[in-house]
Amino acid sequence: MMGDGITIIFNPRAGGNKQRFLSAILQRAGVKAELLQTTHPGHARELARRVRAGRRLYVAGGDGSLNEALNGLLDAQIDGHEVPPLGIIPLGTANVLAVEVGLGVNTRAVASYIHDPVYVWVRPGLLNGRAFFLMVGIGADADTVANVSLRLKRLIGKGAYVLEGLRNIAFPRHRDFEVHIGRDQYRVAGVVATHASHYGGKFIISPDASLTENKLDVVMMPASGSLATARYGLALTMNRLFRQSDVSVVRTERLTITSHCGPAPVQIDGENAGALPCEISLSPYPVRLLVPRAYFNATSQKDGQMGASSQPLQIASQ
Numbered sequence: 001m002m003g004d005g006i007t008i009i010f011n012p013r014a015g016g017n018k019q020r021f022l023s024a025i026l027q028r029a030g031v032k033a034e035l036l037q038t039t040h041p042g043h044a045r046e047l048a049r050r051v052r053a054g055r056r057l058y059v060a061g062g063d064g065s066l067n068e069a070l071n072g073l074l075d076a077q078i079d080g081h082e083v084p085p086l087g088i089i090p091l092g093t094a095n096v097l098a099v100e101v102g103l104g105v106n107t108r109a110v111a112s113y114i115h116d117p118v119y120v121w122v123r124p125g126l127l128n129g130r131a132f133f134l135m136v137g138i139g140a141d142a143d144t145v146a147n148v149s150l151r152l153k154r155l156i157g158k159g160a161y162v163l164e165g166l167r168n169i170a171f172p173r174h175r176d177f178e179v180h181i182g183r184d185q186y187r188v189a190g191v192v193a194t195h196a197s198h199y200g201g202k203f204i205i206s207p208d209a210s211l212t213e214n215k216l217d218v219v220m221m222p223a224s225g226s227l228a229t230a231r232y233g234l235a236l237t238m239n240r241l242f243r244q245s246d247v248s249v250v251r252t253e254r255l256t257i258t259s260h261c262g263p264a265p266v267q268i269d270g271e272n273a274g275a276l277p278c279e280i281s282l283s284p285y286p287v288r289l290l291v292p293r294a295y296f297n298a299t300s301q302k303d304g305q306m307g308a309s310s311q312p313l314q315i316a317s318q
């Protein structure tokens with residue numbers, strides 16, 4: 001076992017303060033941990049950057065906090081430091097990364113996950129230099145994330161996204177982008193470049209996408225307008241988006257997206273992240289993501305037993 005101790009970065013704002021849930025998990029897991037509480041947006045990034053490689057770092061929060069901590073690890077790697085393995089204590093609103101690795105959002109599941117630390121190597125995605133675990137979206141989903149009312153989100157959680165999404169269907173914005181993959185170009189109204197098979201919770205956006213693959217799945221939606229947006233949205237909730245006859249899915253390690261409709265928002269792991277144009281790739285710096293044993297067993301990366309000597313990932317140059 002890697003015995004050097006556990007650090008937890010806790011976002012007290014995630015999912016409307018779940019400190020009691022966190023205490024129950026730690027009590028059940030029977031672990032002592034150093035608890036670092038965030039005080040402002042961006043704080044998880046600053047904190048994660050300073051956690052030593054010999055420890056295990058868990059983020060108690062949502063996908064936004066995990067994204068910040070991931071970027072803190074990237075900062076440390078760029079500065080030449082080794083970084084700790086990163087784990088998930090899912091306290092957020094959607095917890096897509098937890099869903100992706102099959103981690104149950106209940107005390108027992110999270111406690112036993114902390115008890116049995118195994119990891120997989122993940123090369124995070126990069127959007128204009130900012131790291132992400134899950135996906136980048138441009139089109140109706142990014143418009144929804146950019147315009148969702150924060151007050152409503154605090155009041156009704158995920159429902160606020162559903163309402164804003166419906167508003168985007170009723171009053172769609174003109175969206176027209178060009179996706180460049182190698183020598184190919186695609187004209188689309190919406191695109192999601194994903195490293196995860198799940199999207200927005202339990203919906204499957206691309207069944208073959210995997211955090212441990214050295215590729216992103218680029219899901220492209222060409223049609224625009226209310227009807228098409230509604231069709232794509234409905235197909236997603238039925239796990240059939242990738243089967244739509246006009247939707248294409250292309251696997252790649254690198255793509256760029258430009259806009260024919262002026263500045264349009266981009267969402268990264270469910271958070272608003274600036275505007276187009278953008279370049280999306282995979283980071284040359286892999287991280288160790290702590291995962292439940294079932295997920296570990298299901299991937300072929302059998303070298304992730306904590307404590308086993310682990311070599312840095314060799315990345316084939318392509």
Ligand SMILES: Nc1ncnc2c1ncn2[C@@H]1O[C@H](COP(=O)(O)OP(=O)(O)OP(=O)(O)O)[C@@H](O)[C@H]1O
Binds near residue numbers: 066068094270
């Ligand atoms: N102490 C704090 N006060 C206010 N905001 C904070 C604080 N700590 C972190 N944040 C911000 O809270 C945001 C949301 O965090 P997180 O994603 O963990 O929770 P969430 O409930 O899943 O949120 P979301 O509603 O985005 O799904 C993050 O972008 C982070 O920057």
